[in-house]
Amino acid sequence: MQDSLTIRKANRSDLPDIIQLVRELAVYEKAPEEVWVTLEDYEDGFESVFDALVAEWNGRIVGMALYYLTFSTWKGKMLHLEDFIVTESHRGKGIGKQLFDEVISQARRLNTKLMRWQVLDWNEPAIAFYNKYDVAFDTDWWNVKMLFTGPPAQS
Amino acid sequence: MQDSLTIRKANRSDLPDIIQLVRELAVYEKAPEEVWVTLEDYEDGFESVFDALVAEWNGRIVGMALYYLTFSTWKGKMLHLEDFIVTESHRGKGIGKQLFDEVISQARRLNTKLMRWQVLDWNEPAIAFYNKYDVAFDTDWWNVKMLFTGPPAQS
Numbered sequence: 001m002q003d004s005l006t007i008r009k010a011n012r013s014d015l016p017d018i019i020q021l022v023r024e025l026a027v028y029e030k031a032p033e034e035v036w037v038t039l040e041d042y043e044d045g046f047e048s049v050f051d052a053l054v055a056e057w058n059g060r061i062v063g064m065a066l067y068y069l070t071f072s073t074w075k076g077k078m079l080h081l082e083d084f085i086v087t088e089s090h091r092g093k094g095i096g097k098q099l100f101d102e103v104i105s106q107a108r109r110l111n112t113k114l115m116r117w118q119v120l121d122w123n124e125p126a127i128a129f130y131n132k133y134d135v136a137f138d139t140d141w142w143n144v145k146m147l148f149t150g151p152p153a154q155s
Numbered sequence: 156m157q158d159s160l161t162i163r164k165a166n167r168s169d170l171p172d173i174i175q176l177v178r179e180l181a182v183y184e185k186a187p188e189e190v191w192v193t194l195e196d197y198e199d200g201f202e203s204v205f206d207a208l209v210a211e212w213n214g215r216i217v218g219m220a221l222y223y224l225t226f227s228t229w230k231g232k233m234l235h236l237e238d239f240i241v242t243e244s245h246r247g248k249g250i251g252k253q254l255f256d257e258v259i260s261q262a263r264r265l266n267t268k269l270m271r272w273q274v275l276d277w278n279e280p281a282i283a284f285y286n287k288y289d290v291a292f293d294t295d296w297w298n299v300k301m302l303f304t305g306p307p308a309q310s
Contacts, residue, residue: 022228036230037230041268044231044232070205070237071204071223073177073237075192075304076192076199077196080225114303118298120296121296121297130299134301136300136302137297137298137299142275143294144271144273144285144290144293145291148268148270
C-alpha cells in the first residue's frame with residue numbers, strides 16, 4: 001500500500017490529537033509543566049478564536065498548524081501561526097513543508113498582508129526550515145506575559 | 156478648569172487618531188518607513204479582528220491600546236496587546252497606567268487566561284513600566300514574518 005498524506009482543516013473531534021501534539025512540542029521546548037490547558041479550553045476557542053490544519057499520514061494525525069487572525073498596526077490584517085508541529089516519528093517525509101505551504105495558502109486566501117510566528121533562538125532545525133522561505137527574523141523583541149490563572153491542581 | 160481623563164472603547168471614527176499614534180510610536184521604535192497600513196485596512200479589521208481602547212485628555216485622544224483575542228496552546232484564551240501608546244506630550248500624568256489597567260480589566264472580562272505583548276529589548280522606560288506589574292519576560296523567542304505585500308508607491 002502506498003503511503004497517503006492529507007492536509008485538511010481540523011474538526012472539533014481532532015482537538016484531543018492536537019493537544020497531544022502540543023504536549024509533545026512542549027517537551028521538546030523544555031517546558032512540559034507549562035501546559036495547563038484543558039480540552040474544554042480548546043473547545044471554547046476552536047473556530048471562535050483559532051483554527052487549525054491537520055496532517056494525516058495513512059489516516060492518522062501526525063502534524064498540525066494552529067493559527068488565528070490578528071492585526072499588525074504597521075501592515076494590517078495578519079495570520080499568526082501559534083504552533084506548527086510534526087510528530088517526531090514522522091519527520092523527514094516532507095510533511096512539515098506541505099503543512100506549512102498550506103498555512104501560507106490559507107493566509108493568502110484570508111487576504112492577510114503578512115504571516116507572523118515565533119521560533120526559539122536555539123531551535124536550529126526550525127530556523128533552518130524557515131530560512132528556506134523569504135522570511136525576516138526580528139531578534140530584538142521580548143515577550144511579556146501576565147497570567148490570570150495558576151497551574152492545575154496535581155491529581 | 157480641571158483636567159479630565161476618560162478611558163473608553165474606541166469607535167470607528169477614532170481610527171484616524173489611532174493611526175496617528177501608531178505613526179508616532181513607529182518613529183520612536185526607529186521604523187517609520189515600516190508603516191504601510193491605510194485607513195481602509197484599519198476599517199477592515201476594526202471589531203472584526205481587533206478592538207481598541209482610547210484615552211481622552213480634555214476631550215482629545217492622547218493614548219490608545221489596540222488588542223485582539225488569541226489562543227495560547229499551553230494556557231488557552233489570551234488577550235494580545237498589539238500596541239500601547241501615550242503621546243509624548245502627555246506622558247508623566249499617569250495616563251499610561253490607567254489605560255493599561257483598563258486593558259487588564261478587559262482581559263479579565265473576556266475570561267482570558269493570560270495577557271501577552273511584546274517590548275523592544277532596548278526600551279528601558281517600557282520595561283520599567285511593565286516591571287511594576289506581576290509579569291514574566293521571555294527573551295529567547297525570535298519573531299519571524301513573511302510578507303504578502305510591498306511598501307506603498309511613493310507619492
